[in-house]
Amino acid sequence: MADKVEVPEVEITKEQLLGWYRQMVRIRRVEELAAKAYTLRKIKGFCHLYIGQEAIAVGSHAAVDAKDDLISAYRIHGQVLARGGTAREVMAELFGKQAGITKGIGGSMHMASKKLHFWGGYGIVGGHVPLGLGSAFAHRYNESGQISLTFFGDGAAQQGAVYESLHMAQLWKLPAVFFCENNYYAMGTSLDRQSYLTDMSRRGDGVGMTRWQFNAFDVVDVYKNVKAAADYARSGKGPVILEGVTYRYRGHSMSDPAKYRAEGELEEKKQKSDGIELAADRLRDDFGVSDADLAKIKVEIDEEAQDAYDFADNAPEPDEDALYDYVYAPAEVE
Amino acid sequence: MATLQLREALRRAMNEEMRRDERVFLMGEEVAYYDGAYKVSQGMLKEFGDKRIIDTPIAENGFVGLGVGAAMAGLRPIIEVMTWNFSLVAYDQIINGAAKVFQMTGGEYSVPMVIRGPNGAAENLGSQHSQALESIFAHFPGLHVVSTCDPADSYGLLKTAIRDPNPVIFMESELMYGYKGEVPDEEYLIPFGKAKIVREGTDVTLVSWNKQILNCERAADELKKEGISAQVLDLRTIRPLDEQALFDAIGKTHRMVVVQEGFPFAGVGAEIVARVTEGAFDALDAPILRITNRDINQPYATNLEQLVMPSVRRIVEAARAVVNR
Ligand SMILES: Cc1ncc(C[n+]2csc(CCOP(=O)(O)OP(=O)(O)O)c2C)c(N)n1
Ligand SMILES: [Mg+2]
Numbered sequence: 001m002a003d004k005v006e007v008p009e010v011e012i013t014k015e016q017l018l019g020w021y022r023q024m025v026r027i028r029r030v031e032e033l034a035a036k037a038y039t040l041r042k043i044k045g046f047c048h049l050y051i052g053q054e055a056i057a058v059g060s061h062a063a064v065d066a067k068d069d070l071i072s073a074y075r076i077h078g079q080v081l082a083r084g085g086t087a088r089e090v091m092a093e094l095f096g097k098q099a100g101i102t103k104g105i106g107g108s109m110h111m112a113s114k115k116l117h118f119w120g121g122y123g124i125v126g127g128h129v130p131l132g133l134g135s136a137f138a139h140r141y142n143e144s145g146q147i148s149l150t151f152f153g154d155g156a157a158q159q160g161a162v163y164e165s166l167h168m169a170q171l172w173k174l175p176a177v178f179f180c181e182n183n184y185y186a187m188g189t190s191l192d193r194q195s196y197l198t199d200m201s202r203r204g205d206g207v208g209m210t211r212w213q214f215n216a217f218d219v220v221d222v223y224k225n226v227k228a229a230a231d232y233a234r235s236g237k238g239p240v241i242l243e244g245v246t247y248r249y250r251g252h253s254m255s256d257p258a259k260y261r262a263e264g265e266l267e268e269k270k271q272k273s274d275g276i277e278l279a280a281d282r283l284r285d286d287f288g289v290s291d292a293d294l295a296k297i298k299v300e301i302d303e304e305a306q307d308a309y310d311f312a313d314n315a316p317e318p319d320e321d322a323l324y325d326y327v328y329a330p331a332e333v334e
Numbered sequence: 335m336a337t338l339q340l341r342e343a344l345r346r347a348m349n350e351e352m353r354r355d356e357r358v359f360l361m362g363e364e365v366a367y368y369d370g371a372y373k374v375s376q377g378m379l380k381e382f383g384d385k386r387i388i389d390t391p392i393a394e395n396g397f398v399g400l401g402v403g404a405a406m407a408g409l410r411p412i413i414e415v416m417t418w419n420f421s422l423v424a425y426d427q428i429i430n431g432a433a434k435v436f437q438m439t440g441g442e443y444s445v446p447m448v449i450r451g452p453n454g455a456a457e458n459l460g461s462q463h464s465q466a467l468e469s470i471f472a473h474f475p476g477l478h479v480v481s482t483c484d485p486a487d488s489y490g491l492l493k494t495a496i497r498d499p500n501p502v503i504f505m506e507s508e509l510m511y512g513y514k515g516e517v518p519d520e521e522y523l524i525p526f527g528k529a530k531i532v533r534e535g536t537d538v539t540l541v542s543w544n545k546q547i548l549n550c551e552r553a554a555d556e557l558k559k560e561g562i563s564a565q566v567l568d569l570r571t572i573r574p575l576d577e578q579a580l581f582d583a584i585g586k587t588h589r590m591v592v593v594q595e596g597f598p599f600a601g602v603g604a605e606i607v608a609r610v611t612e613g614a615f616d617a618l619d620a621p622i623l624r625i626t627n628r629d630i631n632q633p634y635a636t637n638l639e640q641l642v643m644p645s646v647r648r649i650v651e652a653a654r655a656v657v658n659r
Contacts, residue, residue, distance in 0.1 A: 045458030045634065096458065096635030107460040107634025123462035124420065125392045158391035159423070186392055188368035194391045260368065317637045327630050 004212035005240070007228040012220055014287040020062060020219045021279045022297050024054040027078040028276065029298075029305040030087050034077065034094050038254045042313060043094045047108050050078030052249035055275030056151075056181055057082035059222025064149055064177075064230050069117045069135040071128050072151040074109035075248075076121035079151065083116045087308035097315040104318035105326065125186075126152065126159025129178070133165040136176035136239070147175040147233045149226075155186025157200050166241060167207040173238040177229045180241065181216070183248040188260045201243035209241050216244025217273035220282065247273070335518055341374045341511040343485035344450075347492035348375070348412060350521065352382055355410060358496060359386040361397060362414030362451075371416050372452065372511045398424035398449060402431040402501075405447040410496060415451035418467045418505060425470075432501035433476035448495045453481060453505035454544060454595045455632060455643060464632035464639075466595035468543075469602045471503045472573040478526055479572040481505035481544045485515035487570055490524030497523070507545045527574035531583075535565030538653050539583040541606060542593040543569040546644055550593055553649035562657055572602055580606060581614045588619040589656040593644050598626040620656040625649050 031051050037043045050057065053075075061082040064070070072079045080090055085101055093100030093111055101111045102120075112120025119135065122128035132150025139146045156162060157180055169176045180200040184191045191198050204211030210232065214225045222244060229240040247269040251258035283289035338346065352358045360375060360382075366389040369376040379387040390397040394415060401411035415421040421428065428449065436444045455464035472479045478500055480491050488506065495502040507513075532547060533554055540550040547568050554564040567583050569576060584590055590610065592603040603624040610622060628642045 044636065045456075045460065046463070093634075096637075104635035105461075105633045105638065107458060109462070110460055110634070123460065124423065127423070155392045158393045160393065160395050161423075187371070188364055189389060193367070193389065318633070318635045320637060320641060323628070323633070323638060323641055324630055 003210065005210060005228055005232050007224050010224050010227065012223070014283070014289070016062070017220070017279060017283055017287065018289070020058045021276065021283060021294070022301065023058045023082055024219065024276045024279060025298055025301045026087065026304065027054045027057065027081050029301050030081060030090060030308060031077055033305050033309045034091065035250070035254065037095065037309065043108070045107060046074070047094070047254040048075040048252065049250040049254070050075050052269070053181060053183060053246045054078055055219040055222050055278075056216050056244050056246055059216070059219040060149065060179065060226045063223045063226035065146060067117055068146045068230070069119055069139070069148045070151070071119035071132045071135065071148065072121055073125065073128060073153060073156060074121050074123045076111055077108070079121070080111045080113070080118060083113070083118045085111070085113060085116060085118070087304050088311045091308040091312040092315050095312040095315065096318070097312055098318045099311070099315045126156040126161045128152070129156070129159070129162045129165045132178070133169055133174065133176060136169060136174035137172070139175050140172070145234065147177060147230055149177045149179060149230070151179045151181055153186060154180060154182040154184065154191055154200055155189070155194060157203055158194065163203070166203060166209055169239040170207045170209045173236070175233045175236070176239040177226070177233050178239065178241040179226070180243040181246055182243050183246045185248065185252065187252045188256065190260070199243065201241055204241035209239055211241040213243040213245065216246045217275055218278045219275055335516045337514050338485045338517045339511065340483055340485050340488055340506065340513045341372060343489040343515070343517050344374050344492055344506065345376065345378065346517070347489045347496070349378065349381065351493055351496040352386065357408065358410040358412060359388065360412045360414065361388040361390055361401065363390055363392060363416050365389060365414050370414070372508060374511065375414070394420050394423040395427060399427035399431060401447045401449065402427055402435065402445055405445045405501070406435060406443045411447045412496060413447065413449045415449060417451055417463065417508065418453040419463050419465050421449065421451070421467070428471070428477070428501070429474055433474045436500070437476060444499050445501045446499045448492070448502045448504050450492070450504035451506060452508035452511070454507055455639070456508040458634055458636060458639060459632070460634045461631040466627070468505065468572050469596060469600060472602060472605070476501065477573065478502045479505070480526065480570065481572055482568070482570045483507040483510035483513060483545050484547070484568070485513065486517045487524060487530070489517055490522050491526070491570065494523045494526060498526070505544065510545050524570070526571045527576050528570065529576035529579035530568045530570060531565060532568050533564070533566040535563040535587065537563045537587055537657050538589040538591060539565045539567055539587045540591050540593060540649065540653065541567045541569065541580065541583070543572065544595070546593045546595060549644060549646050549649060552646045553653065556646060556650045557653055560654070560659070562653060562659065564653055575605070575609070577609055577613060580610050581617075584610050584614045584617045588617055590622045591625060591649065591652045591656060592622060593625045593649055595627055595644060597629055598624055599629065601626055620658070623652040623656055625652050
């Protein structure tokens with residue numbers, strides 16, 4: 001049976017962890033302001049918040065190369081920010097403005113940036129996973145030394161396209177990491193009601209793929225596990241399917257009141273396994289960072305997020321003359 | 335007469351048919367414990383239990399195909415797709431399966447199933463969640479395609495769909511689930527292939543269906559102010575298409591504008607233009623114009639989205655153009 005590879009312990013510096021802490025706070029704060037804008041109808045459509053899952057994006061992005069390709073579903077604001085997107089370009093996209101990361105055309109679900117090697121957000125559940133497979137295929141084809149990292153949900157794991165992708169990746173030993181973000185819910189359906197197996201990494205067993213499950217609340221754990229998986233895939237040994245156990249704090253999207261949770265479930269997760277708090281604990285205990293220093297970071301992030309909000313609010317709408325510009329690519333895009 | 339929301343009218347139709355026929359069941363994502371993503375199936379789990387109201391994993395290809403198989407076995411599945419955009423994951427099962435089984439098996443197996451869910455754009459949902467897909471289903475013999483949002487019509491047509499011996503593509507509207515209309519208290523069915531004149535007029539016929547009917551009515555109000563009398567014809571079913579109603583309309587107004595969501599290329603509007611031109615050419619006093627989504631995938635931003643969608647202004651301009659004003 002294709003088991004887990006060894007996940008080595010890693011030395012984390014204070015600077016690294018402070019950076020990750022800052023990123024997680026940033027994601028949460030930007031999204032909290034996005035939620036506010038949504039209730040004011042400045043942001044419309046679907047808006048899926050990542051709050052609660054920040055450690056996954058931040059730890060994963062830190063563990064891969066800037067030139068590895070990443071792809072995810074529609075819950076992507078945090079992914080884009082973790083990958084290096086600015087608060088301004090993410091917020092402006094949510095507001096549907098020209099200055100947005102996809103020019104106000106993509107929106108909440110479809111932010112992408114070639115510069116960041118972030119292939120984007122996709123709205124058809126499971127539908128993007130074959131694209132991640134294609135990215136891995138291309139990396140092998142080009143002998144680039146890079147890998148693809150594909151995120152998908154516990155709900156998405158049920159799609160045939162995911163199974164097909166896992167199988168081909170394994171058959172051809174492609175340099176791919178598939179990361180199932182298991183947040184226990186697919187919309188209003190809890191994991192046990194939509195999946196016979198609840199260890200989603202076991203989706204790898206049927207195709208013989210190296211796989212393991214881990215708790216993905218602590219950003220350092222995420223970093224370690226993704227690094228081990230990425231090193232394995234990069235070495236040519238074949239793909240890996242990882243499952244990170246996490247939890248989403250908000251409803252599925254802004255329009256979901258999330259009445260389906262068990263009583264006390266959310267509070268318990270927030271208390272025991274909040275990624276930001278776990279990082280703060282480590283910073284205090286292992287590195288002697290003071291509460292005042294942590295509070296200062298929060299204030300700086302508050303300012304950055306508010307700046308992004310004001311920027312987005314006042315930014316011009318997308319250029320109407322460019323409406324037809326992106327239907328067909330004009331010439332080979334390098 | 336009761337005033338019902340679209341979602342209530344649809345629910346009433348399903349409830350009545352499920353009480354009437356043990357073979358009918360409802361399956362889809364979030365239809366049971368969540369009471370439906372858009373609350374169409376609210377309370378149905380409670381009445382019918384989880385044998386007949388069934389939540390699925392997110393696996394459209396599988397559960398739509400299950401519906402085809404269950405229908406072949408004699409059950410009467412109602413398969414809900416959360417939106418028609420997601421049915422594309424199951425397109426093979428619908429086209430290569432549902433549409434073809436009866437003929438392909440020489441009439442041995444039929445597929446009495448309904449696949450239903452919201453179709454067309456809501457607001458700011460972007461490229462993958464805003465499509466109107468009537469034409470890509472209506473293309474295929476073997477499928478019926480219904481697309482409507484009027485509560486009374488939806489009730490009568492859904493009942494017909496559930497009893498129909500063939501696969502029915504039943505298209506609703508996300509934005510219109512809360513839309514209210516009078517629905518008669520007594521039970522009734524509405525046959526497929528019967529269009530409805532929503533408003534009489536003499537100068538031009540606006541042909542449409544589902545929520546664009548509302549834009550046509552608003553356009554007719556505007557046109558009236560300019561002294562143009564516009565008739566509004568609601569097709570309700572796309573396949574079978576009520577050709578006679580189209581011929582009658584063109585015979586009366588001699589001018590026609592077709593208003594549809596979805597792209598112009600090989601769209602339902604194109605089919606209507608072809609049929610009317612072939613069948614009633616002599617009655618035409620002007621080319622038939624189409625108002626459709628612009629030929630571009632849906633952008634997210636509000637200003638761009640509004641440019642892309644059919645609008646009252648665009649319909650009015652087209653109507654003016656065909657009546658030469
Ligand atoms: C093919 C398809 N079916 C249904 C939907 C509607 N839908 C959007 S998100 C979602 C739940 C996905 O859950 P999961 O994969 O666990 O991701 P999470 O939302 O938890 O991040 C569903 C059913 C969709 N977008 N695409
Ligand atoms: Mg989930």
